[in-house]
Amino acid sequence: MGHRHHVDPAELEPLADYRRRVLSGLSPLTPIQTALSEAHGSVLAEDVAAPGDIPPFANSAMDGYAVAASTVTAGEPLHVVGEIAAGAAERPSPGPGQAVRIMTGAPLPAGVDAIVPVELVDERGHEVVLNIQPAAGENVRDAGESVRAGETVLTAGRPLGAAEIGMLAAMGVGRVLVHPRPRVAVLATGDELIEPGKPLRPGQIHESNSYLLAAQVTEAGAIPFRQPIAVDDRASLKRAFRGALAQADLLVTSGGVSAGRYDLSKQVLADMGDVSFSKVGMQPGMPQAFGTIDGVPVFGLPGNPVSAAVSFEVHVRPAIRRLQGRDDLNRPRLTARLAEGVRSPEHKVSFLRVTLERAADGWAASTTGAQGSGILRSMVLADGLAEIPADRTSLDAGEQVVVHLLKEMA
Numbered sequence: 001m002g003h004r005h006h007v008d009p010a011e012l013e014p015l016a017d018y019r020r021r022v023l024s025g026l027s028p029l030t031p032i033q034t035a036l037s038e039a040h041g042s043v044l045a046e047d048v049a050a051p052g053d054i055p056p057f058a059n060s061a062m063d064g065y066a067v068a069a070s071t072v073t074a075g076e077p078l079h080v081v082g083e084i085a086a087g088a089a090e091r092p093s094p095g096p097g098q099a100v101r102i103m104t105g106a107p108l109p110a111g112v113d114a115i116v117p118v119e120l121v122d123e124r125g126h127e128v129v130l131n132i133q134p135a136a137g138e139n140v141r142d143a144g145e146s147v148r149a150g151e152t153v154l155t156a157g158r159p160l161g162a163a164e165i166g167m168l169a170a171m172g173v174g175r176v177l178v179h180p181r182p183r184v185a186v187l188a189t190g191d192e193l194i195e196p197g198k199p200l201r202p203g204q205i206h207e208s209n210s211y212l213l214a215a216q217v218t219e220a221g222a223i224p225f226r227q228p229i230a231v232d233d234r235a236s237l238k239r240a241f242r243g244a245l246a247q248a249d250l251l252v253t254s255g256g257v258s259a260g261r262y263d264l265s266k267q268v269l270a271d272m273g274d275v276s277f278s279k280v281g282m283q284p285g286m287p288q289a290f291g292t293i294d295g296v297p298v299f300g301l302p303g304n305p306v307s308a309a310v311s312f313e314v315h316v317r318p319a320i321r322r323l324q325g326r327d328d329l330n331r332p333r334l335t336a337r338l339a340e341g342v343r344s345p346e347h348k349v350s351f352l353r354v355t356l357e358r359a360a361d362g363w364a365a366s367t368t369g370a371q372g373s374g375i376l377r378s379m380v381l382a383d384g385l386a387e388i389p390a391d392r393t394s395l396d397a398g399e400q401v402v403v404h405l406l407k408e409m410a
């Protein structure tokens, strides 16, 4: 890097203050009734109690023979007086010295208290010989052993993952009240930007931020809408922002929030609603716009790709999760030792892209190479973002840092 860049510290809003300000302006999206098939990834907005017992009736845990344990003896032939398959409504009952063939999940007939698995019997025509002496309760699944009718199984605020979706289906619940997954419009601004796949003319670069941010939106658990690239004139930006806002719970733009003559986004956003601009004490990601337009929250992120990506992690992802109704706004974190010395600008919290390796005394963090705000490659190998506090301008190898995890570290 090595460029001189003077920011008056008095102009910087401390990162923690900005984060608090952003989150305090956001609340979970209004709950909606949703079909269970659409509910995965949203957050439950009601307590759900079981309408009935699960399982609803006592049933067999094995394919085998249903008996009354106290009336049978191992080694003595039993008469097989019928068969019960899963789903059967007819349930023939064995008398003393009798057995009924039964399948896994089939309802237990009256009087039966044990199932002998088919592997532990000898089948001889209409008779069966048990090779073990069954005990009452063996291989029987009692009614309500999983869930009792009326029991609250899932409470409001619970994110609906695979297990929760399966549990709701098992309870027979077809619709649930959820905070919906936020619809997030993602919009890149800049005259120099060309869609990937198209050739570049002099001065142009391929647009990457809307792809990057949309993918981050998906990874945060929300639904992204990528918008066409907007060019840097007021009318076009205004039209583009309006269009994007129409269907969005949240708008994320990139570019046009710094000091350049064509950095119009922040001006247009401010004209359109209650959006203000800040220089946040963080690196990368100092210039930030945030506010609401017609009640829809809007983030104007800086255009440098790493700045946009890190800003998303630090500000937008927690915001999305707040809108989702989640409590876990932040990434998991761990403490690591720096494998190398690092530098950090004055008065700013730095977020260094690091790889993590297990060392003898815990985790070791190494930077992913050059850390410039335009060097998106630094994100590619990153396991996490190492946070360097605002009051430090350098840290030595071996010092401890907090690392916000971008990937799951086993």
Ligand SMILES: Nc1nc2c(c(=O)[nH]1)N[C@H]1C(S)=C(S)[C@@H](COP(=O)(O)OP(=O)(O)OC[C@H]3O[C@@H](n4cnc5c(N)ncnc54)[C@H](O)[C@@H]3O)O[C@H]1N2
Binding pocket: 188, 189, 190, 192, 193, 205, 206, 207, 208, 209, 210, 254, 255, 256, 257, 258, 259, 260, 263, 284, 285, 286, 287, 301, 302, 303, 304, 305, 307, 373, 374
């Ligand atoms: N005189 C000053 N110049 C700059 C300052 C400053 O305080 N004073 N801040 C710098 C910082 S820090 C950042 S971060 C950037 C933020 O710039 P903008 O948000 O105005 O973004 P742009 O100027 O539009 O673009 C910056 C950079 O990123 C590239 N870019 C933009 N959008 C995309 C995209 N969708 N895909 C790929 N690359 C993109 C753009 O071409 C520029 O190279 O300002 C510094 N300057």
Ligand code: MOO
Binding pocket: 282, 283, 284, 285, 286, 287, 302, 304, 307, 373
């Ligand atoms: O703050 Mo900018 O985000 O350095 O690159």
